[in-house]
Amino acid sequence: MMAAQNAAQEQHLIEVKNLHKTFGDNHVLKGIDNYIAKGEKVVVMGPSGSGKSTYLRCLNLLESPDPGSHIWFDGQELTSDKVDINKIREHMGMVFQHFNLFPNMTVRKNITLAPLRTGLMKQEEADAEAERLLTRVGLLDKADAYPSSLSGGQKQRIAIVRALAMHPKVMLFDEPTSALDPEMVGEVLEVMRELADDGMTMAIVTHEMGFAREVASRVLFMADGYVMEEGTPEKVFGAPESPRLKDFLSKVL
Amino acid sequence: MTLKEQFIVSFIDNDRWLLLLKGLRVSFTVMLGALLLGIIIGILVAVIRTSYDQQRQGKKKSWWLTALNGLMKIYVTVIRGTPMMVQLLIMGFVVFAASRNLVMIAILTLGINSGAYVSETIRSGIMSIDPGQMEAGRSLGMKYPTVMKDIIIPQAIKNILPALGNEMITLFKDTSLVTVIGLADITKVAVQIQAKTYQALMPLVGIAIVYLLCVMIMTWLLGKLERRLRKSDRR
Numbered sequence: 001m002m003a004a005q006n007a008a009q010e011q012h013l014i015e016v017k018n019l020h021k022t023f024g025d026n027h028v029l030k031g032i033d034n035y036i037a038k039g040e041k042v043v044v045m046g047p048s049g050s051g052k053s054t055y056l057r058c059l060n061l062l063e064s065p066d067p068g069s070h071i072w073f074d075g076q077e078l079t080s081d082k083v084d085i086n087k088i089r090e091h092m093g094m095v096f097q098h099f100n101l102f103p104n105m106t107v108r109k110n111i112t113l114a115p116l117r118t119g120l121m122k123q124e125e126a127d128a129e130a131e132r133l134l135t136r137v138g139l140l141d142k143a144d145a146y147p148s149s150l151s152g153g154q155k156q157r158i159a160i161v162r163a164l165a166m167h168p169k170v171m172l173f174d175e176p177t178s179a180l181d182p183e184m185v186g187e188v189l190e191v192m193r194e195l196a197d198d199g200m201t202m203a204i205v206t207h208e209m210g211f212a213r214e215v216a217s218r219v220l221f222m223a224d225g226y227v228m229e230e231g232t233p234e235k236v237f238g239a240p241e242s243p244r245l246k247d248f249l250s251k252v253l
Numbered sequence: 254m255t256l257k258e259q260f261i262v263s264f265i266d267n268d269r270w271l272l273l274l275k276g277l278r279v280s281f282t283v284m285l286g287a288l289l290l291g292i293i294i295g296i297l298v299a300v301i302r303t304s305y306d307q308q309r310q311g312k313k314k315s316w317w318l319t320a321l322n323g324l325m326k327i328y329v330t331v332i333r334g335t336p337m338m339v340q341l342l343i344m345g346f347v348v349f350a351a352s353r354n355l356v357m358i359a360i361l362t363l364g365i366n367s368g369a370y371v372s373e374t375i376r377s378g379i380m381s382i383d384p385g386q387m388e389a390g391r392s393l394g395m396k397y398p399t400v401m402k403d404i405i406i407p408q409a410i411k412n413i414l415p416a417l418g419n420e421m422i423t424l425f426k427d428t429s430l431v432t433v434i435g436l437a438d439i440t441k442v443a444v445q446i447q448a449k450t451y452q453a454l455m456p457l458v459g460i461a462i463v464y465l466l467c468v469m470i471m472t473w474l475l476g477k478l479e480r481r482l483r484k485s486d487r488r
Contacts, residue, residue: 060392062392086394087394089392089393089394096385100389101389102386102404113403117403162393163393166394
């Protein structure tokens, strides 16, 4: 039993058992058992208030799960008292709906700050890495600009680069395109698509159904704090079982 | 005596204007020293109090943060609840009764006093920063103090710069109180001139005008600074 669980955890980069989260009287997550395997691209969707963002934010402990919940990352239990959460987060990139770039720093400084402060890289290394990544997303000319001079799409691409500079093992995307003007959604999804093609492990909360269908290896449908249905995009979009999912798809597709 | 004679006795004879100028320099030294000390203390107190408030719910509160936070609350309450003049007298004649370094005592007292007020200003500045900034910093693996120092505090200070400017002006006027510990600031010099010449009008109204001019110049400079900051925000 123990050995079987260990083996499963080795394949699964993230393992979630009995995850509950309450805010005051509000029971947002009502027991989630799930996983993210290495190289998987998991898309989480569901109506607003279903707990999908909270689920994602629990994975790197931006929200602390209720007692009795268990999350493992790379074989280490995050929900144990002894864990050094900063060390774990160095390996988990996160991209936010509202970008959250640091407005008091240039783009270059935004990207190099964390690798420098966590001791992952030296100054020259970090600068070189920032330039390599900026070139990759076509924004090298913005290296010395301040975030306030960038468009939404550019900001989000920089935010992705900032997370990638830490060489994470998994990238968490919390509605990365929801705050963007429609014409800028494409450029951000393009970067995410390339990332997926490179084999990055990704968990993505999104309303972009086309993107989910194309990129996801597994889709989770959440409602009322539960994972109601999951499977390949073909199954979830093509042959939905629960009435809730059918109802949801009829509204968004 | 005519006004002209009064003026000459009060300011020109024995180069008394030179003494006043020296006094003004002392006032400015105390103001700048106290402002610096006040901001340093204010940041420390504000960070301790916000990190106490921002502890993750569901986790056990750390006992040393609770203790520190209690200490900071006492500090702010005591300083804000007692007159600055009394604080000066206690520092000058009780705590540092043996010291003759009056400038140091004045800076220390006014700085500690100002820190209690500035800490609340800085705390509101920190609260005004989008929580997403802290989340983004922490999600990259940086520790809480690192994110505070590199990301939150610089933005908070920029937001509250106008309020800090007002604090500077208040401090400048409050430096006149250091007269009670015997420090020769510009007010003390004026009182000394009055004692020597038996003329009160010129020295006292004179320094009032000096204080007013200094405050007006500082206000004007702060206005310029504020406009420039607002422009850089719109960039």
